């Protein structure tokens with residue numbers, strides 16, 4: 001019973017990271033197939049999975065293809081109730097679903113201005129008012145999640161859940177662009193990004209060289225550290 005996850009890239013594809021974490025962190029057996037997100041072969045590589053057209057895409061062991069990361073999350077949670085992808089507590093579970101849905105449909109300024117990259121920390125990035133507004137909203141949601149769960153630090157709902165999966169690339173943007181957030185948010189970002197699975201993904205990402213580097217900024221940078 002092995003899932004096949006089709007991903008685009010480890011250094012830059014935030015959705016690919018989400019798809020992988022929801023398998024890896026909950027010990028669901030999986031293989032990974034790389035799709036040519038930047039090499040021009042993406043449509044051809046994904047043709048056998050049509051009508052899936054973005055990464056990640058998931059093939060279930062029996063062959064069904066699932067596109068869209070939130071649909072993959074719900075499918076895996078339904079198929080593996082004992083793995084507790086969603087929080088056990090009903091109020092926490094509803095809130096976790098809200099956070100994941102809002103992440104999927106929101107924060108367009110942060111996503112547009114600060115593409116995920118796990119390579120280094122940009123120095124001197126000046127966030128626009130719209131990015132600052134997204135950061136404010138994200139921190140409001142984190143505070144709400146913690147008020148529902150009662151967990152002041154660590155994963156939002158106590159045990160690691162899909163909410164943490166969905167916000168790991170958000171944390172990577174906050175750290176990778178040195179964005180202004182509260183100490184509590186920075187500590188949560190460190191929890192997410194210092195996870196051994198994320199380090200493993202980041203180490204694999206660093207095996208690839210890029211020329212030119214996608215999403216380059218005209219800024220200095222320093223080594224990644226959280």
Ligand SMILES: N[C@@H](CCC(=O)N[C@@H](CS)C(=O)NCC(=O)O)C(=O)O
Pocket residue numbers: 008012013014015016053054055056067068069070104
């Ligand atoms: N709504 C999709 C978004 C997936 C997505 O945008 N993936 C990007 C890579 S991070 C992609 O495939 N981009 C290629 C393209 O837009 O052609 C999901 O939740 O999975």
